[in-house]
Amino acid sequence: MPLIKSSTNGPDMQSAVVLHLGDLRREAERLEADAIARANRIVDEAKQERERLIADADALGHTSGQERGYAEGFEKGRSEGHAEAVQQAQQDAKTMLEAWQQALDGFEQARENMLHDARADMLRLAALVAEKVTRRVVELDQALVTRQLEGALELVQRPTRLIICIHPDDRASAEEVLPTLLQRLHHATHAQLHDDPALARGSVFIRTEHGIIDASIDTQIARLVEALLPQRHLATPPDSDTDSAPTQ
Template sequence: MAELETAKLLKAEAFRALGSKVAYSFNDIEKRCEDYIQKVRDQTRQMILDAQQEAEQIRQTAYQEGHQQGVTEAQMEQEQLVQTRAEQRASQMVQEQLGTVYPAMQQAVEALQHERVNWRQIWDKSAIEICLGIAEKVIRAELNAKPESVRPMMSEALKLASGTQQIRFHLNPVDVEHLGQNTRTFISNLTGCQSCEIIEDETISPGGCIVETQHGTIDATLETQLERISEELIIQNQE
């Protein structure tokens, strides 16, 4: 009987112990489930936060890229506009400068051309004067070497006075001497005059003469003839 009660007591204690273990295991599982659920919730919340942050980051990146692209395009458009305006302004400034410079350049060219003409005229005149100076020396040397050569030189002037009745003939005393006693005959034959007056004039260079008639005066001095030749040559060069 005692053994039976002892056995029942042991079984009851074992049952209670078992019930305690069962209750412990259930509570532990419940705790673990709650912890797991919380962990899942936390992970889900974090995933949502991460997704939101990533979405925000993507949005910001897209915005920045779009903004940067817009800024770049705006800068490019602005630079293009600035360049276009700069080119237009530069072209305007060039036109304004040309509008000022061109007349000045034209005036300078005209002035140079004018100076060129003046210098050419001066040069031509100087060259002609030199040539005539040489010619005068050659003529005088020829007259000194051949005094008789004065006749053809004076003949041209006397022929211009042909047909006149009275003549006053001015010439250098040296030429009077060279012509000799036949001077009056020489004059009459060329002019056909009836009255001839010979006037010795030392102011007239040898080889030249002045013929006075009732119609006017013929200056055939050597200096005057050379001066006329010079004027004719200058006029021809100007043309």
């Protein structure tokens, strides 16, 4: 067995062992540093995760609280809003019904007024038409003054003097029948014809010692209109004058 000399176990061997131990130390320090770094990183990550979880929990709680509060508020608001809406709708319906009733009452009153005015207008129109037709008939009926004169003379109840006013265009007809009429009437002691252009054709206006007998066409038409339209005045044609007595 060979003998190893001491020179072989010299400084080089010692140095090799020392170098190997230094590597181990450095490796151990590196591993320790890595372990510390990993531990710190794990701690930091744990802290971050904790903060994230807390934040998420807070956000979730806030959201949940909002949702719950919204749901509760919505339900409360819905109930209150529904009650208010029903009350408002009832009030609006009542107001609308009152307005409709007022409008209906006003329409009914206006309708009655319109019908009343329409009837009055129709009567006025009928009276005007009757007056126009009557005046036209008077112009065409030459014998009308004869009938008017006869009717007026029959109203004389006592002996008296007569002034008979007629339209000038009716004088010929009146003179023709007057003697015969006077013979039939014993109350007329004297009769005088008087032309009055203010009278309408066919009119007779008699003055006596005791009063007057108005058988003028205008007066008869006015009385007819007054009977049809009491308290209403019909426009009097320009050529008639029912308010004043015939001129002499």
